[in-house]
């Protein structure tokens with residue numbers, strides 16, 4: 001949950017100063033990785049950089065007043081950027097100018113203190129001061145991490161909390177089981193076997209796509225900055241630019257709200273959810289067809305399709321939080337849209353055929369509902385022609401509490417301790433895993 005911060009002048013300066021320090025560290029860490037690799041063919045990993053921090057602070061003494069965990073979190077950002085690059089998910093990490101450096105993170109309770117009950121209050125940052133904050137959280141608990149963000153001239157604190165278990169864990173698990181098909185003609189097609197429901201993507205999301213396109217078109221008509229020709233961005237350009245960012249951000253917020261509402265509704269009645277495994281490969285292979293196309297695909301994707309990914313992970317998160325079961329159906333193996341939920345026979349259907357009409361058992365159903373039924377029955381082991389299949393399904397540790405965001409730093413810490421104990425200086429054997 002994000003709160004807006006209202007620092008006074010002196011604290012604002014201090015915040016900017018800290019942001020700058022973190023930016024320098026980020027760039028230094030990026031530089032270190034490139035230089036080490038180019039000159040000595042040595043791949044620097046996170047742990048090596050983290051172990052250098054104390055020595056680094058001895059030389060650059062201004063870093064002594066910054067909490068070491070926050071510095072580690074910044075190094076973690078570097079590591080994350082490189083991991084993404086290596087996996088082909090992101091671009092080559094770049095040096096960031098202060099304009100493009102948003103802030104820093106306190107990965108655990110050290111360094112910040114929240115005086116709030118979930119609505120407004122104060123945030124105390126060590127070595128910086130006490131700042132008034134405004135905003136309200138739906139759930140509240142013990143603050144675990146805090147990220148300071150500077151955006152459009154305003155300061156924000158994004159705080160994650162350990163929500164007290166009583167709030168989220170219902171006394172009895174909801175008994176419903178549901179299959180969900182995402183995307184295609186309606187956003188969600190759900191079924192519990194007897195009742196079917198389809199939810200459309202809200203209009204504002206579809207409208208927003210047009211609005212953003214229009215705004216970007218207007219932006220392209222203004223004088224764009226060009227460093228080679230020493231052309232500065234015109235005032236109109238900047239204005240148009242900020243209009244685009246505002247729109248994109250607004251849609252992002254709206255989408256997030258919608259996603260959470262839908263997910264909450266689903267989980268309120270069901271503790272068993274089966275849905276398709278989204279194929280990541282598809283997206284990346286599409287992205288390789290030229291830059292222009294990629295940008296275009298990116299725009300289309302960002303509005304709706306990314307929403308489905310978000311929707312899926314929101315449902316997954318909520319189901320796991322109440323201790324339910326979330327099953328991802330291997331789409332390639334089962335082919336939900338090509339299989340009859342009643343008799344299990346497969347037959348090819350092109351995308352334009354919107355109705356499932358089985359030629360073997362004469363079962364007739366909307367295409368997406370039928371796909372949802374297949375996923376539900378398959379994961380319950382009820383799909384004819386496919387035996388008990390939960391064994392094959394990827395059960396992403398549904399009951400264990402794997403809180404990735406909050407746990408990662410702690411896990412890393414444990415890993416580091418374990419490693420320094422056993423291998424000592426064996427830097428080469430260390431691999432940083434995300």
Ligand SMILES: [Zn+2]
Nearest residue numbers: 340343358361
């Ligand atoms: Zn059939």
